[in-house]
Amino acid sequence: MRDYEADIALQAMDRYDQAEAFISETVVNTVYIDGTRISNIETKREAGMMFRMAKDGRLGKSSVSLNSDDAVRNCIETADTVLSFSPETPSFKGYAVPAQAKIACPDVWDKKVVEITADDLRDLARRVIENCTVDIPRAQIRVSATESRTVNSNGVDVSHRSTLAYGHFTSMTRGDHAGEGMELYHGIGLDGLDPVRIGRSLSEKAVGSSNSKEFEGSRSLTMILPPDQLGDMLTSSVGSAINGENVKYGRSLWKDSIGKEVASPCIDICDDPTVAAPLSCAFDDEGTPTERRTIIGKGILGGFLRDTFCGDSTGNGMRRSSVEAQGAYDRTPTIKPLNLTVRPGSKSPEELIAETDEGILVERFAWPEADGLTGRFGLNVRCGHLVHKGEIVGTVSNALLMGNMLECIRNVACIGNDPVQMGVVTVPTMSFEGTELVGGN
Amino acid sequence: MKAATVMVAEQAHDELSAAVQRMRDLGAGFSDARSQTVRTTGVSSMNGELRQLTEKSTGGVCLRAWIGGRWGYGTATSFERKDIMTAAEDAVRNARGDGIPGLELEPASVRKHLRADVRIHPDTVELSEKISAAMDLDRAQTIDERIVNSVGSYAEEVKTNHIVNSAGSDISWEEVRTICRAVSVASDGGHMEQYYEGPDSTRGFEIVRDADLESIGRTAATEAIATLSAERAPSGHMTVISDPMVSGLLAHEAMGHASEGDEITKHRSFLSDAVGRKVASDIISMYDNGTVPGAHGSIPFDDEGTPSSCTKIIDHGTYTGYMHSLETASRLGCRPTGNGRAENFGKRVWVRMTNTYFGPGEWDKDELVSETRDGILCDKMVNGMEDPVGGCFEAKCLRGYRIRDGEIAGMVQSFTLTGKSVEILCSADALTKEVILDGGMCGKGIEDWVRVSSGGPYMRAKMIVGGGQ
Known part of the structure; x- marks a missing residue:
């Protein structure tokens, strides 16, 4: 792909000790639902490049959208200017070196996504609307096809192509105490997006949450998180603690914990790019081979994720996003899990609830996120179901659930058997002891 | 690659006008065309060493067609006339949602061309001074061994926009934003806390020259260390x-x-x-x-x-x-x-x-x-x-x-x-x-x-x- 631009970049690399070009080309189609009607449909076409180089210990970098003949040369010239002003960076360890793939290239290209039309997307959105009995105030279905290429002066020349499908749906009842629901969809294609199931689930969730009561007082209890809430809680806490750059700069509480117990013995987590997930690939966006890698085994920390900046790259230097294909060329590689996977347990979510004495099943936080530095969280529960002696006894809203995610994974009560792929993570429902719920009065 | 029509946002009038007219010809009741260029410079210094130094330039067009109370969008990272026309046709073709019959928009008809109101435009400042600002913010945080991570950063964004619409508007303007930040992470071995400080604005580089970078960096570090002794907040x-x-x-x-x-x-x-x-x-x-x-x-x-x-x-x-x-x-x-x-x-x-x-x-x-x-x-x-x-x-x-x-x-x-x-x-x-x-x-x-x-x-x-x- 983009041989013209790649050739110009390769020719310019002779002037530097090391250099690298990343080129991406993307087509994105999106349909939006606003106020239960299909409000607009978009087609986006973009192409761009980032050029990085090193000379005499100095680094240069620039990115451009490929909107003219001169764009590539302008990009290289700007990067060269940046390099000329740059102070020396002693910790630079070099770009990727050529290597054999360690895994078979996962099947992440769905031809149906490439060929989708505005009419197809509109019809899919319409079926969600038809199967939902309440309002859909805001939703979107976005599909994209991206081709990317990494070339560098060490001889790396790897190409990747992938498709991405993402859906975000909200629902709402009307009336004085309106209830809301939400559904997410992540995948490499639309085969798993069932508009009937999503429409019905949106209805059930919104109606269910309209019966919620405001929680009052405070209570220590077990937190039960379904996959769509646990995914971001895990990436923001564990994902941050295993990030090699955070380790390098002393920002990870686990920086000295390799070989030590950081989680319950029942926890096994690996980074698995071998299955079809949005960021699965045989080579990362810097050209380093990827592989299935154990992060935590039986609660013991096995390793960190690294890119070329950290050195000894594990193949986790990524520019692409698991939800948004647009702008990949514009992003400096950062360390990302490719598909952080928690080994599922044997219990169904229903059994998990039945084994909980006092707990809350969180259907929806305002936004599920723990502090990346400390693991702390204090999150507004938009809809949660209180559990008492194994049974759901009520639905609450407008309360704060507090805890520390890095402590929570040491206090795992139970792991479900229902893993769901959510962006860069694949997680089942899990329950954690030692959290506190606080409401008004 | 064949010869392209190179332009910047404020020179885009002819192409954008043609795209607006093309959408009208294809049935749009209202249409607008917007071109944009965004240039950013980002510098960050971490633990005394340059971590990021980059200049980015993105640009493209967004075409919108309003037909029967629904929007269609077409966008492209290209300023070539043929790509702009393709995006205009995408926009019209995409206007196939659920319409709101009879809903008329009331767009402004404005002709104005503005530059950013800044005292020191970032384009006039050497990159070396921007690097120094980030490194000074970082260095000023080196006050105590409990600071395990110090970050000094400088970022600027220069955005040019040009909008032409079917109501007769022809507007271009520039936006400039500059930001400085010092972020300190302190650790006592057992736990970590952080603090940040720094200005932001739609002003130019004057916010850096007018700032006491040493004081900003020291404040971030001092307060991060102080937070280590903080107690758990009540509930x-x-x-x-x-x-x-x-x-x-x-x-x-x-x-x-x-x-x-x-x-x-x-x-x-x-x-x-x-x-x-x-x-x-x-x-x-x-x-x-x-x-x-x-x-x-x-x-x-x-x-x-x-x-x-x-x-x-x-x-x-x-x-x-x-x-x-x-x-x-x-x-x-x-x-x-x-x-x-x-x-x-x-x-x-x-x-x-x-x-x-x-x-x-x-x-x-x-x-x-x-x-x-x-x-x-x-x-x-x-x-x-x-x-x-x-x-x-x-x-x-x-x-x-x-x-x-x-x-x-x-x-x-x-x-x-x-x-x-x-x-x-x-x-x-x-x-x-x-x-x-x-x-x-x-x-x-x-x-x-x-x-x-x-x-x-x-x-x-x-x-x-x-x-x-």
Whole structure:
């Protein structure tokens, strides 16, 4: 792909000790639902490049959208200017070196996504609307096809192509105490997006949450998180603690914990790019081979994720996003899990609830996120179901659930058997002891 | 590759006009064409060494066709005439959603060409001075071995926009933003805390030259270390004095998002029928004002070409109005307020805030603390989330202070605030005299980030506090 631009970049690399070009080309189609009607449909076409180089210990970098003949040369010239002003960076360890793939290239290209039309997307959105009995105030279905290429002066020349499908749906009842629901969809294609199931689930969730009561007082209890809430809680806490750059700069509480117990013995987590997930690939966006890698085994920390900046790259230097294909060329590689996977347990979510004495099943936080530095969280529960002696006894809203995610994974009560792929993570429902719920009065 | 038509945003008139006409010819009732270039320079220095130094340049076009009350969009990272025409045809072809028959837009017809009002344009400053600023901010944090991570950063954005629409508008303008930050992480071996400091604005490089970088860096480091000795924040329903940052977060999250016109047309806001209703105590007035000189969220025009304006949202406790794009204004029979904004040329236009803040009161801060028997004083925000349906919000605070019997009685770690927005604002009983704005990014739902600011005075009210673990 983009041989013209790649050739110009390769020719310019002779002037530097090391250099690298990343080129991406993307087509994105999106349909939006606003106020239960299909409000607009978009087609986006973009192409761009980032050029990085090193000379005499100095680094240069620039990115451009490929909107003219001169764009590539302008990009290289700007990067060269940046390099000329740059102070020396002693910790630079070099770009990727050529290597054999360690895994078979996962099947992440769905031809149906490439060929989708505005009419197809509109019809899919319409079926969600038809199967939902309440309002859909805001939703979107976005599909994209991206081709990317990494070339560098060490001889790396790897190409990747992938498709991405993402859906975000909200629902709402009307009336004085309106209830809301939400559904997410992540995948490499639309085969798993069932508009009937999503429409019905949106209805059930919104109606269910309209019966919620405001929680009052405070209570220590077990937190039960379904996959769509646990995914971001895990990436923001564990994902941050295993990030090699955070380790390098002393920002990870686990920086000295390799070989030590950081989680319950029942926890096994690996980074698995071998299955079809949005960021699965045989080579990362810097050209380093990827592989299935154990992060935590039986609660013991096995390793960190690294890119070329950290050195000894594990193949986790990524520019692409698991939800948004647009702008990949514009992003400096950062360390990302490719598909952080928690080994599922044997219990169904229903059994998990039945084994909980006092707990809350969180259907929806305002936004599920723990502090990346400390693991702390204090999150507004938009809809949660209180559990008492194994049974759901009520639905609450407008309360704060507090805890520390890095402590929570040491206090795992139970792991479900229902893993769901959510962006860069694949997680089942899990329950954690030692959290506190606080409401008004 | 064959020869391309190279242009920058302000030279795009002919191509954009042709695209607008092409969409009209294909059946668009209204159409607009927007080109944009965005140049950014980012420098960060970490633990004494340069970590990031980059210059980026993106640019492209966004074409919109309004046909039968529905939008179609086409965008491209290209300034070639044939690619712009393809995007225009995409836009018309995509206008196949559910229409609103008879809904006419009322776009402005403006012809204006503006440069950014800055004293020192970043383009006139050597890159070496920008690098030095970031490294000075980093170096100034080296005051104690408990600082395990220090970051000094400088970022600038120079954006040029050009809009042509079928109502006759031909507008171009430039936006400049500059930001400096010092972020310190302190550790005592057992746990870690962080603190940040630094200015932001739509000013030029003068904010760097006018700043005391040494002091900013030292403050971040000193306060991060001080936070190591903070205790866990209390939990419960209690008196809170929000600092200007957290007051702004309340304005933005608790009332601002719910006042966006599209949430009203979708009946997704607890403020849908609130005009004329009492929603706060008499001392509370609130504004969204895109015209505040130098503020991070200020814009001369929105991304539909409507001139920016000041919307009074709450007037002495009474709810007065909403923010609008072209579409929501027409649907609600109002004038557009200049709040139709997009993250960039590749993103959709939504109703978005600009600079959102509470007006001032009459108290001094020291007086406010001394007149508070039992409460908590906020010190800086982390982030927040809106809840336009439920009328609640979530605001995370970086740290705070306990107040007992009118005295500061120790520092507390990060905590979260929540509660019913109207109940909280009705409980507000004191505001200080000075309004301070703080710049940042605002996402709508889960993406579409635009630059905004929010702020206010110190404000005393009752809300739910949750201390983290």
